[in-house]
Amino acid sequence: MVQTSNKSKSSSKSKAFLGLGKPKSKSLKSGRPPLLSSSTSTTTTSHPSISSKHTRTLIRTHHVLQKRLAAARLTNDTSLINELDSQLSATGGLESYQLASTVGQSATRGGDSSRVLVHWLRSEIDARKTSTSSSSSTNTANAPVTPLRILEVGALSTTNALNIPDVTTVRRIDLRSSGPGIEEADFMAFAVPDDPNGKGIWQGRRGYDVLSLSLVLNYVPDACGRGAMLKRTTAFFSQSHPDVPATMDGSTQPMQLLPCLFLVLPAPTLHNSRYLTPEHLILIMDSLGYTHLHTKTTRKLHYSLWRYDLDKRANWLKSGGQIVFAKKEINPGGGRNNFCIILDEES
Incomplete structure (x- = not known):
């Protein structure tokens, strides 16, 4: 079932991402794909084998949609939030992501970190x-x-x-x-x-x-x-x-x-x-x-x-060492990604 959010829920999520209300710690659930169902997930042994190419594609798709969803929440774009939630659900939700990650990290794929x-x-x-x-x-x-x-x-x-x-x-x-x-x-x-x-x-x-x-x-x-x-x-x-x-x-x-x-x-x-x-x-x-x-x-x-x-x-x-690390370009160049870690006094 595709999960949707009403305006009040979307507003609350957006406030959490903007730091409004000053929650003690930000839940990770706000950034994860919607769940496929509320029941306990099936173990990976019951799923058919997934190719390496499909595994990589599924994981990459989740991460791209997740980044777009975070940006939509920052701007409180309710319609886009709902659309991206639907797309994430359509790909299988968190259960599919976990399955792909498990297969990708299996011993047969040499991925057990x-x-x-x-x-x-x-x-x-x-x-x-x-x-x-x-x-x-x-x-x-x-x-x-x-x-x-x-x-x-x-x-x-x-x-x-x-x-x-x-x-x-x-x-x-x-x-x-x-x-x-x-x-x-x-x-x-x-x-x-x-x-x-x-x-x-x-x-x-x-x-x-x-x-x-x-x-x-x-x-x-x-x-x-x-x-x-x-x-x-x-x-x-x-x-x-x-x-x-x-x-x-x-x-x-x-x-x-x-x-x-x-x-x-x-x-x-x-x-x-x-x-x-x-x-x-x-x-x-x-x-x-x-x-x-x-x-x-x-x-x-x-x-x-x-x-x-x-x-x-x-x-x-x-000793007065640096404790705040803002978003600052330190490795310029074309074709680079925007992955960043920010530390502030409230982190």
């Missing part, structure tokens, strides 16, 4: 495996190192490389759950660990060691919303991270990684944008308290890993 994250976390993973194995073989009473607590935002599958027995424990969320094991939740409204009502507690603890935003930030339809999402990630980390145990051969400690953010974006958003470059992204992340650890760029994707340090953020503010 979590494998890159696991590779970068190898020292933490190996330390936990060694500790668990040592405790078992010596029958000591020493408790093994706590498994890595991972929050995967925009999760499409529960069977990716993040599942490592006794080493990781993964919490998965998305705006619409595509199957059991994925909570239906909006990250921008998701309870933070220090929620006074205790809603941010998960498995008896607060905070996460790793946050994964794989092809999520680019789905946020406006630049200010992307900045707000990046800033909000800093509220989800556990503040206590003891050093990784020494390796069995007594070698030096590996690089301190935790807590960290795994960020994956389409490569053109950083390498062919008028308003964003890898260097500019580092500056934005520095201002939030992040330190760049790793980067990998392929023809399609840009992967990066960032360690969060609350003290770095405090020192940045104390």
Whole structure:
């Protein structure tokens, strides 16, 4: 069924995008395609195979329509909003987008980005495996190192490389759950660990060691919303991270990684944008308290890993470091896209 919006609803949505009413955080739902139905989505295993070309076309179409919809909401063009909502529904809504994304990221297509994250976390993973194995073989009473607590935002599958027995424990969320094991939740409204009502507690603890935003930030339809999402990630980390145990051969400690953010974006958003470059992204992340650890760029994707340090953020503010990043052309040239991240004092 095609979803339509009356004038009052369109007006409310437009006010949210314009920042009127000053909501605490902007919901991601305003930027997502309309749902195909209200029922629980069918798992991807029941769908026929989709070609790579069709997958790319479907994802690209969703993103183009989504950008046009965001622009229409900014100008409160009700008729265009309804028309674009209809077009998004006609393409299959969020369920079709999720299916295309899942197929595109499947192991058979070589697209499971979590494998890159696991590779970068190898020292933490190996330390936990060694500790668990040592405790078992010596029958000591020493408790093994706590498994890595991972929050995967925009999760499409529960069977990716993040599942490592006794080493990781993964919490998965998305705006619409595509199957059991994925909570239906909006990250921008998701309870933070220090929620006074205790809603941010998960498995008896607060905070996460790793946050994964794989092809999520680019789905946020406006630049200010992307900045707000990046800033909000800093509220989800556990503040206590003891050093990784020494390796069995007594070698030096590996690089301190935790807590960290795994960020994956389409490569053109950083390498062919008028308003964003890898260097500019580092500056934005520095201002939030992040330190760049790793980067990998392929023809399609840009992967990066960032360690969060609350003290770095405090020192940045104390020293008067830049905290507002407006839309400014830094990479001029024809044929470039307009992808941008804006950080303001209200982000």
